[in-house]
Amino acid sequence: MHIEARLREHIVSSNLLPPQDLRRALSAAETAHVRLDQALVELGLLTETKLAELLSAEFDIGTLAPGDIPAARLEVPLAPSYLLAKSILPIATSESGLVLAMADPYDDFTARAVALKTGRTVTRKRIVRSVLDRTLSELYGDVLPPLETGEGERSPEVADGRDVVALRDAASDAPVVRFVQDTIRAAVIRGASDIHLKPLPHGAQMLFRIDGKLEAQAAPDARTYASVISRLKILANLDIAERRLPQDGKLSVTVGGEAVDVRISTMAHVHGEGAVLRLLSRQLVHTSLADLGFSSHIESGLQRLTAATEGLIVVTGPTGSGKSTTLHAILQRLIRPDLNVVTVEDPVEYRVDGISQIQVDEKAGLTFPTILRSLLRQDPDIILVGEIRDGETAAIAVQAALTGHLVLATLHTNSALAAVPRLIDMGVEPYLLAAVMRGALAQRLVRRRCPYCAGEHQELHLVYGPKDATTTCTHCGGKRLAGRVAVGELALLDNETIEALANSTSLPKHLEARLREQGFLPMREDAAQRLRTGEIVADDMAAVA
Numbered sequence: 001m002h003i004e005a006r007l008r009e010h011i012v013s014s015n016l017l018p019p020q021d022l023r024r025a026l027s028a029a030e031t032a033h034v035r036l037d038q039a040l041v042e043l044g045l046l047t048e049t050k051l052a053e054l055l056s057a058e059f060d061i062g063t064l065a066p067g068d069i070p071a072a073r074l075e076v077p078l079a080p081s082y083l084l085a086k087s088i089l090p091i092a093t094s095e096s097g098l099v100l101a102m103a104d105p106y107d108d109f110t111a112r113a114v115a116l117k118t119g120r121t122v123t124r125k126r127i128v129r130s131v132l133d134r135t136l137s138e139l140y141g142d143v144l145p146p147l148e149t150g151e152g153e154r155s156p157e158v159a160d161g162r163d164v165v166a167l168r169d170a171a172s173d174a175p176v177v178r179f180v181q182d183t184i185r186a187a188v189i190r191g192a193s194d195i196h197l198k199p200l201p202h203g204a205q206m207l208f209r210i211d212g213k214l215e216a217q218a219a220p221d222a223r224t225y226a227s228v229i230s231r232l233k234i235l236a237n238l239d240i241a242e243r244r245l246p247q248d249g250k251l252s253v254t255v256g257g258e259a260v261d262v263r264i265s266t267m268a269h270v271h272g273e274g275a276v277l278r279l280l281s282r283q284l285v286h287t288s289l290a291d292l293g294f295s296s297h298i299e300s301g302l303q304r305l306t307a308a309t310e311g312l313i314v315v316t317g318p319t320g321s322g323k324s325t326t327l328h329a330i331l332q333r334l335i336r337p338d339l340n341v342v343t344v345e346d347p348v349e350y351r352v353d354g355i356s357q358i359q360v361d362e363k364a365g366l367t368f369p370t371i372l373r374s375l376l377r378q379d380p381d382i383i384l385v386g387e388i389r390d391g392e393t394a395a396i397a398v399q400a401a402l403t404g405h406l407v408l409a410t411l412h413t414n415s416a417l418a419a420v421p422r423l424i425d426m427g428v429e430p431y432l433l434a435a436v437m438r439g440a441l442a443q444r445l446v447r448r449r450c451p452y453c454a455g456e457h458q459e460l461h462l463v464y465g466p467k468d469a470t471t472t473c474t475h476c477g478g479k480r481l482a483g484r485v486a487v488g489e490l491a492l493l494d495n496e497t498i499e500a501l502a503n504s505t506s507l508p509k510h511l512e513a514r515l516r517e518q519g520f521l522p523m524r525e526d527a528a529q530r531l532r533t534g535e536i537v538a539d540d541m542a543a544v545a
Contacts, residue, residue: 007036010054021045035104044254052128061105064091064127069101073139076118080140086110089132089139096120101127130189130256137186176227179220180235184262186217187279188255191483193320194279197232199225199272211447211484212320212540229266229273236264244268250347263347280349287329292322293448293485295526297519301490302441306330309381311438312401314388314423316413322445322486323410324349327384330408331355334382342378344371345386360386372396376403385409391427398428401436415523416442416491420501430502434495442523443488446540450482485536487544489523491515 008026011017017025017040029039040046046054052063074090076098083089087103088110098120100111105124115122127135183206187195192208197219206219220228233240236249247266252259263278289299305313313330315323328350335341335354343352346360346368358371368385369392375383376399387410388394401407413422419440424430491497497511507515527544530536 007054016054017045041256042254044259047256047258049128052126056126061124061126064101064125064131066131068092068125069131069135070139078114078117080136083140084136087129087132088114089127089135091125093120097123099123099125101125101132103127103129103132128256130185133182133186133189137190173227176224176231179224179228180231183217184253184260184277184279185255187277188253188258188260188281192279195277197225197229197275197277199269199274201271204272211481212445212543226272229275232264232275232277233266236262238264238266243273261349261351263349287325288332289326289329292326292329294443294488295521295530297521298441298488298490298526301439301492301519302330303333305439305490305492306333306406308406308438310401310404310406310436312398312407312409312433312436313438314409314411314419314440316411316416316419316440316442317444317488318412318414320445321443322484323443324386326441326443326486327408327410328352331382331384334406339381340379341382341384342375342380343384343386344368344375345384368393369396372400376400376405380405382406382408387411388423388426394423394426394428398423398432398436402432407436411440413442416440416489416520417501417507418442420493420498424502430499433502434498437493437498439490439492441488441490443486444523444527444544445484446487446527446536446543448482448485448536449534450480452482453480481537485530487523487527487530487536489521489526491520492518 008022011022012019025036025039025043025045028043029036037051041051056063068091070091074093076090076093078088078090086107089101090098091101092099098114098118100114100122102110102124103126104110105126111122111124183195187208190208190210192210193212194209196205196207196209196214198205198207200222203222204219204225206217207214208217209215219225230240232238233247233249235251237251238247238249245268247264249264251262251264253262254260258281261280263280264275265278266273266275268274289302294302315326317323324345331341331343331352335352337354341355343355343357344360345357346362348357348359351357358366358375360366360368360371368387368389372383372385372393373396376396380400383397383400383405385393385397385407388397397407397409411419411422413419417440419442420433420437423433423437492515497507497515500507500511523544527536527541531538531541
């Protein structure tokens, strides 16, 4: 029996999905011309891991174990572009046999083609597509070709009525659609926070921001670059005819059963139109304070600070330092059915159940001050202000804190103590700030060393060295890194400290000593302690103020 029918039969007999979900998946598979198993994953009805278990049990094809993944390329007569196109990976060879990891191990045509090409008997293993994509990128990323199309295809430079139709047609070509899908999927799998697409005089550049660093990727060529940008605009409901003015949009995708929100920003460059995609995993909504990786003294201080029912608490740091994630982690502790929690954000990055979220829209007149003024008449208990940008927003936030609300906000300063003079510079009276401000947290994100392979090389204890291919860690792929962790400084503020900061850029010795007794440790010292324990890498110390 064909895989489609067998899979459908199993889902029905085991009551794995409600009938309406199965009908939805079948309809989507037919419309998109994909198999049922692919539609189930793309719709988020099954995770890739769950599907792998199901298909392995039904079709007796084992799933590849992490330890079976090769640390280097195998010498087989298969081009990297073919491996990418067919979603396959050679993992073991012998004189007469080849073990092939396949995202779709039921693809008989590809298996037979590989057997004929290599002259070996092919044994199939199923590999989760996310693992396959990551491995192909790591082993063959330097030689994977850019997207190519026919010689005559070129996106028009002038966006008149006929050109708009041409743009839409070019953006709907299968190679362009595939490139956009594969790019977003690869970025999510590799843990990228942003995708940068930049036009160049004779081509294009694509980069992923991974753990705070930009890494070059295989980019579309000059002939198809504009079609890729148009495809992204169509997905985000933007005007593809407008190429001179900046545009912002958003869309949602599902990768491996995980929902991801994508924010798109386009901007005209000298050589064409560029785009930046911010990837926001909805799983981050459930991030707790413990998950952020702060030092224990900061975590315990935040718990004490957020026990208050009124006042102002600010989180400071540059763009991309994780301020919004920290605020939402704090909210996770505070949300209760008997509290009215409202956020005012630009943009709303994380959708959270149980609270009211308001999107700033300056074009429509919905600015931070306008929303906050009306919000105070909505009987809120806790207010999250996405960013205090000006004196009017600062004044209303302070007024809300004075009238018995707990206000959480972000601010752009380099240190926790600098938040006080910054708010005063915005026009907030020092005596009002002293009455409402409870504390300030400053933070940065730095790369964390992989805890599983930390002891393999003692010379890596304090510095980040090159990976050793002979001892590749299955958790980090030999990169010696495991995402990023927050370092910071938390200041619990009182009237005397705020008044002193209002009149000077530094604190008297006795006030500094009192802050330290309450758990304050300058960010540089917090990072240095964690560097000595080997938790973070030395290269990132320069980013810590």
